[in-house]
Amino acid sequence: xxxxxxxxxxxxxxxxxxxxxxxxxxxxxxxxxxxxxxxxxxxxxxxxxxxxxxxxxxxxxxxxxxxxxxxxxxxxxxxxxxxxxxxxxxxxxxxxxxxxxxxxxxxx
Amino acid sequence: xxxxxxxxxxxxxxxxxxxxxxxxxxxxxxxxxxxxxxxxxxxxxxxxxxxxxxxxxxxxxxxxxxxxxxxxxxxxxxxxxxxxxxxxxxxxxxxxxxxxxxxxxxxxxxxx
Numbered sequence: 001x002x003x004x005x006x007x008x009x010x011x012x013x014x015x016x017x018x019x020x021x022x023x024x025x026x027x028x029x030x031x032x033x034x035x036x037x038x039x040x041x042x043x044x045x046x047x048x049x050x051x052x053x054x055x056x057x058x059x060x061x062x063x064x065x066x067x068x069x070x071x072x073x074x075x076x077x078x079x080x081x082x083x084x085x086x087x088x089x090x091x092x093x094x095x096x097x098x099x100x101x102x103x104x105x106x107x108x
Numbered sequence: 109x110x111x112x113x114x115x116x117x118x119x120x121x122x123x124x125x126x127x128x129x130x131x132x133x134x135x136x137x138x139x140x141x142x143x144x145x146x147x148x149x150x151x152x153x154x155x156x157x158x159x160x161x162x163x164x165x166x167x168x169x170x171x172x173x174x175x176x177x178x179x180x181x182x183x184x185x186x187x188x189x190x191x192x193x194x195x196x197x198x199x200x201x202x203x204x205x206x207x208x209x210x211x212x213x214x215x216x217x218x219x220x
Contacts (some may be wrong), residue, residue, distance in 0.1 A: 033209075041213070048208050094206060
């Protein structure tokens with residue numbers, strides 16, 4: 001079945017860039033997503049990219065898609081303490097499949 | 109419209125009891141999804157509806173679980189004869205067709 005893999009933890013110093021990586025198996029999906037989940041909160045849709053795009057930029061967020069390698073990344077520029085959360089990569093059109101999430105920890 | 113609404117936010121039940129959760133999607137959204145999330149895991153797909161039709165069910169959805177969306181608007185998820193392993197956050201999401209899906213705050217179920 002479809003699978004989405006991402007590293008579980010990332011520590012970044014405040015002000016640096018964070019890069020969260022994801023690999024997936026379903027190459028037919030039109031949409032690829034990044035969701036953010038803060039402690040005790042629901043899932044917040046951060047951004048998404050269409051499968052026919054290579055890059056999407058939205059303020060501090062940059063999404064890169066390498067379809068050949070089935071690799072998706074999320075770059076957060078100038079990481080702030082408020083960015084501390086779990087970030088989920090998700091892929092799919094009808095049935096959206098999520099990774100296990102990457103916990104982003106911000107170092108002072 | 110303030111987004112996807114789920115009720116209740118929290119539910120504590122004794123093992124063996126039945127529970128029902130409700131989800132009200134964003135009003136113009138025709139798709140509605142149910143997911144389950146346990147601690148330290150990503151959301152796991154359970155089922156989804158397009159209007160009132162249930163189009164796919166995960167193998168995770170045992171025969172104790174049933175979901176309905178009778179008029180193509182709100183949906184209910186019922187768990188019969190709850191087990192401790194059913195303790196989780198149950199998440200609902202909605203979308204228009206297969207565009208971006210927006211999630212509710214979830215219903216946290218604790219089976220004691």
